[in-house]
Each structure stands twice: as structure tokens, then as C-alpha cells.
Amino acid sequence: MLTAFCISSKRGEILFASLFEPSLTKAIFHPFLTELSSSPHGDPPPAFAKDGQNYVYVFRDDLYWVCAVGKGSFLEQCGHLLITESLSQLHRVCSVLCGALTQHSIMANTTLITEVVQETMNGGILQLQTADKLQSHIYSSVVAAKESSAVSAAPGLFGLEKSAPSTAAQQSALAVDTGKRELYVDVVEKVWASVASGGTVIRAEVTGSILARCFLPGNPNLTLTLNTQLLTTSQEGFNTGTRMSEVEFGSGVDVGSGDGGRQLSVMTLPGQEMNIVRYTLSPDHPHLLPFTITASSHSLTPSDSELRLKLTSNTGMGTVAPQVTFRTVAPATTAAVMSRTSGPRDQAVHFSPDNKAITWTISQFPGGSYAQAFIRLVDSGGNAVVESGELEFEVSRWVCSGVRVESVKLTPSVNNLNKWVRYLTTSDSVSLRLT
Template sequence: MLRAFCIANKRGEILFITIFEPLVTKAIFDPFLSELSSSPHGDPPPFFTKEDHKYVYVFRDDLYWACVVSQNSLTDECGPLLMTESLSQLHQVCSTLCGALTQHSITANATLIMEIVQETMNGGFVQMQTADKLQSCIYSTVVAPKETSALTSVPGLFGIEKSAPCTAAQQSSLAVDSSKRELYVDVVEKVWASVSSSGTVIRAEVNGSIVTRCFLPGNPVLSLMLNTQLSTTPKEGFNTGTRMSEVEFGNGVEIGSGNNGRQLSVMTVPGQEITIARYTLAPDHPHLLPFTLTSSIHSLTPSDSELRLKLTSNTGMGTVSPQVTFKTVAPVSTAAVMSQTSGPRDQVIRFSPEDKTLTWTISQFPGGSYAQAFIRLVDSGGDVSIEAGELEFEVSRWVCSGVRIERVKLNPPVDNLNKWVRYLTTSDSVSIRLS
């Protein structure tokens, strides 16, 4: 039997929690989170005991899926392998029903995940379930945050087009059309960062994955040539390549002995998405964020002040951001705002009087350009300050790591093949201080 279950991020924040025993509280996971932050050699083992609590967890999509097992219960007697497999299965079900999993999508779909957990961990007793069997028991609908929309298989004008995550009920067995021969290779990265008011990156973490999906008859072998080696081994001398702290290759992926290990090969399966590699940039790698935000605030009158924002794109020509949003909280006394913008045409500034949230949204933001916003805060006071804000973005045709696909080859060759190599960077959590 299980005592509790939670989903936590790398910063030790619990995004979702379920308690199965009446006397248990959220504090039962404090030893678990403490062990994660204090472990000297990375993450602790997937099963460990601390302060008389038995913890089992798996690490998926940059999130910890953890549970507390009751002492001397049947689940405890079966061993940790049962729970690691059950947690992996729970993650797969949530990924199928919710789409791409980030801390934003977990929070937005808390009700849906609660239903899934209730079905798969009924009262703390593990139930072996799959997405197709659970679909008839799920009543909640998917909430799709813009930055975590699932990727579709349709090439768009700006690289990867997005749609709301599909549900198990909408999925069906794929019949490969022999007249439609398409291959997709996607490099997708998520960014977490904390930036000072001067623009200096205090801390950043970039997690990426290389994913392929083909619509081809048979099982041709896909070979990719990268511009850099995916390796955690430090190189001697001056090195301008990408430095990784974690690299995990998918099942069946072979690393070529030549070309300095830059060639990766895997057998394709018609219609099935295959993860070729997952990686995390090294902390000492120079993180180039796609945007730089500068701000200033000064007094206009004894009652009003003006906030000036300038957002500069660092992604270069040929790239585009379908949507960029900056959110912050205005001073409590602010009654209304008046705004003026310059730069890209599609800019909107919204103010919510209820929670004083100020939102600046830019659509179709071309790379290498900048946008400015001049916002008058009415009745905010002449001498005020705004501490920080959150930047949310999606950037097509660009990734922070600089990983590129130089060559795509199939063996045996396929005639009349349409190959799509796409790049996408999304924000997971980018906090920027303004003062």
C-alpha cells in the first residue's frame, strides 16, 4: 500500500500531491526533497529509506514522480521494482492523456492527473492500467498551456505547428499511406533560467531531446549526422562545442565509431515516435537565451509612473517566435494602465484590476529584432518599483545548445521522400528581475 504520491521539479517544489492515509501530511516528502538537494553524487538511488519513510521515485520529463511505501505492506514485500514500473506506467498514461509534460502542464491539469492517480493508485493500492482503458473513466478535459502544446506532425510556415494535446479516445491505430512518404526529425529544448536585472544569467538549465517520427512502409534504418558530439566527457584544450552534463540515448540507438561519435542510427517504426537522445547542457556551458529584457521605471506625476520595457531577440535572422509573453505584477494601488508599443505589429498589453497582473504579448516576433512597451501605471504612486516577472516564449528554427542535424540518411533509400528537420525552444520557467 502507498501512503502518498507527489510530482516535484528539480528545485524541490511539489507540483502535485495525493495523500492516501488520513494522518499523513505534505511534510512526509520533506526528507525526500532534502535528500535530492543534498546528495553529493547526483540523484539518490531510486529506492531509499530516510527518517523511517521508504521512498521510491522515477525521473521523467525533468520531474520527480515519487511515492512513499507503507512499511511491511504487500507493496513493500514485492520490492521497489514493482513501484518503479508502476510510476513509469503512470507517467506514460499522463503523457498520453495530457500531452507534453512540464511543470506548467502539470499544474494546469491537476484535476485530470488527480483522476488518473485515483484510477491507477486506488486508495493507495496500485492498479495496472493503460491510457486506452482509463479513457472511459476520465471526465476532465485537457488544459493546454501555450508553451507546452503537443507537437503535431504537420510542417508549418514557422517550423513546428502546434495543437492541443490529443487524448487516448482521439488516437487510433495508424495506417501508413504508401503514397505519403514523410520523415520528421525534431530537436526540442526547454529552458529554465533566472536572470538578474542587469541581464546576467544567474542560473540556467536547458533540457533537450531529439525525436523522430516517420510515415514510411517497412523499417528503414535512420542515420543522423550531428554538428557536435553528445557526450559528457570533457575535452582538453579550447573547446567551442556543446558541453553536456547528462546524455541518455533511446532504446536501439547506435553511436557510430567514426566522425567523432556524431553519427546516430536507429531502426524506424511506421507511425511511431522514437526518442533518439535526451540531454542536459552542462552548468558551465555559456547559455545564450533567446531573449534579453531590459526595463526601467520612473515617475511621471506624484500619482503616476511609467514602466519601460525593451525585449531584444538573440536568435538571429531566419527565426521567428510565434508568441512571446511577459507577465509581471503592478503595484497594488494601480487603478489602470495606458500603453504604447513599437516594433512588431501584433502586440497587446492587458491589465487585470483584480490581481494587478500586467501581461505583454507579442505575436510573430522575428529573430534579430526588438520590441518596446511604454506603460503608464495610473495611481500607482510616483516612486514605485516592480521586482520581477516571468517570460514565456516559443522559438522556431533555433535551439539554445546549437545542436544541429547536418545530414539525414535512410538505409535502404526511400524514393520521393519528404524530410522535415525542425527546431523548437520553449520556456519552462524563465524569471527575470526588474529591480
């Protein structure tokens, strides 16, 4: 039987854990995380033993879904394939219930995932389930980690997005009326980045997925045509296309050769999310982050200083960020802050005296514009400076890689079909140096 289960981020942070023996703690996964960080050839094998513990895992949506297997158990004797399939099935169930899986959505839906794990891993004993069978046993509702309503009011590629939910993560697939004949194609990217004070990108990782959800009778064949080839090999001559370091096509996806490898075809499954392709931008690809922030500090009085922040959107006209949040920590002696802002109307600066945290929030941030905040740090010292901060964002109708879906075709064709193609970029960890 299984002794423990966890979901870990790509950085080795445990986002969710379920222990099936009372004597265990999260420390049972420390050997796994150690092996993850020290493996010289990428990820370790899908099943391995370390420090007396047996581990089986799968890597989905930039998250590690890990099980610890008890010694001498029946599962250990049977091998890891059954556990691997069960973890993949658990991931599919969570994807259907929660939508796009990120670190934020996992932590926001801990209660719901706990119920799913209790049903699929009953006390460490695997139970094979599907989302439709589990739905009647789940009492928690999905918590949207980042609310967005911008896309629902704007026309999109097909001119029909005005009635669509803003992101796939905010609506359960089981809640969509299948009688509406709907097709959703989402290009979703996540960003990890470290940026120097001058705006230079020190390190950036962008991973993306093209997902499809089809609510149609039968199993029509879906064909997508992209604006660029998803290749990991460099081409001769001048090439302006997107460069990838990893490309992984979903099960059953056929990559056409007639259009330079830009056509992807797959048979649809009614009511289920299909991962058509997952990719990672090449490290040498020129990363364009959606926002640039500049900061400066000025002395106002011997006891007070002013922090000036300017946030510029690089996403261009026609895009919008439903919410952008910048977080930093004021000097330890800061007693209060006073602030004024310019730019978009919906801005707020909040100060927490307990942990000295400053939070600057901007709602409905249009692409191509900028916002400014002037924050007076009371009793911080006239020469006080703020060194770094974290930026969180969600940008609609824009992705860092520039990947676009040029056409969507169903074979055989379906009448009265509502099609939505949506683009979404979210931050997972973006740290900024201010000085």
C-alpha cells in the first residue's frame, strides 16, 4: 500500500501532502527532493529507492505527483506501472475539477484535492476512479486562484468570447452545458523569472501548454494550425520562429508534415480536457516578459524616504491584465506608509505593520500603458532603500512565446458550434531586484 502522497513544485516545494500513516511527517519526501535537486542527468527514474524509501512519481503541468510505497507491500511487488497510471489518472481528475493546474490553484484548492485523494487513495489503497464518478462524492467547490473577467467582455479570434468564461481554470468542465456545442482551445503559459534592477532578465523559464476541451456529440477530429513550428532542433539560416528546448505532444496527437509541421490533429473526447502539446522555451530564446518595473528611492526628511515605482506593460494594445500585484518588504523601522498612484484607476497600496509588507495592486491593467506608485515610508530613515520584490500577474490574450492558433477545424464539420481560442500568461515566481 501507499504510505504518503504529495504534489511538489519544480523548485522542490511541497504544495500538498497526504500521509496515510499517523507516525509519518512530510520529512518522508526529503530524500525524493534531495534526489531531484542532485540528479546529474535531469529528473530521476520514475521509480527509485533512496534512504530506505521507495518513490514513484509522474511529472505533469510542471508539478511532481509523488507516492511513497511501503516496503514489502503488494504494490511494491507488482511494480510501479499501476501506481504511475493511478497518479496520471489523479492528475486528470484534478485537471477536470480545477482547470489549469498551477502552484496557486493547487494551494487554493487544498480542501478539494484532499477529498479527491481520499476517494482515489483510500487510506493508501488505490481506487480507480474518473471525474464523473467522483463528482457526487466531492463536496468542496473550486476556488479560482486568480479571478479574471476581462476576456468575457472582449471579442476574440472568432468574435464569440464575450460570453465565455475568462479562463479554463475558473469553470469546471462538468459544469458546462454540453448541449451548447462548445469547443475551447487554450494556450496557457507560466513564467519563472529573476530580473536585475535595470530590467535585465537574469534567468527566465517559460513553459506552455495547448489544451482543448470539446463538448460535442461523437468524436470529431480536431485540427489546429499554429503560426510557428514547435521544434527543438535549430534550423539553418535566419529563423524568426519560436525556439523550444522541450516539446512533448499528447497521446494520440498527429503532427502533420504538409504544412511545415504546424498542423496538429487529435480525436476529441467529449467533456474531457486534452493536452495537445506541452513545451518549454529555449534558454537562448529572447524572453519578453509582460511587465517591466523600475524603482528609485529619495530622501524626504531625515526620518522619511520615498519609494517610486513605475510598472510598464509590454503586451501591447488589445491585451489586458485583470490583476497585477507587486509585493515587497519595507525597512524594519517603518511605522506607516502614505501613497499616491497614477495610471489605471483601480489601484491600491496596502501596508501590513506586522510583517512590514507593502502590496501594490492594479486591476484591469491595459496593455501598452504604465502605472506609477509613490510610497512614503514613515520613520524608515531618510536613506532607506527597498532592495527586491515579487510580481504576480495574469495577462489575457497574450503569451510570452508568441505561439498563436491560426485556424481551428473539425472533421466532420459541426453545425451551430461555438469556438473559443484563448491565451493566458500567469506568473509562478517572478523576483525583481530594485537596487
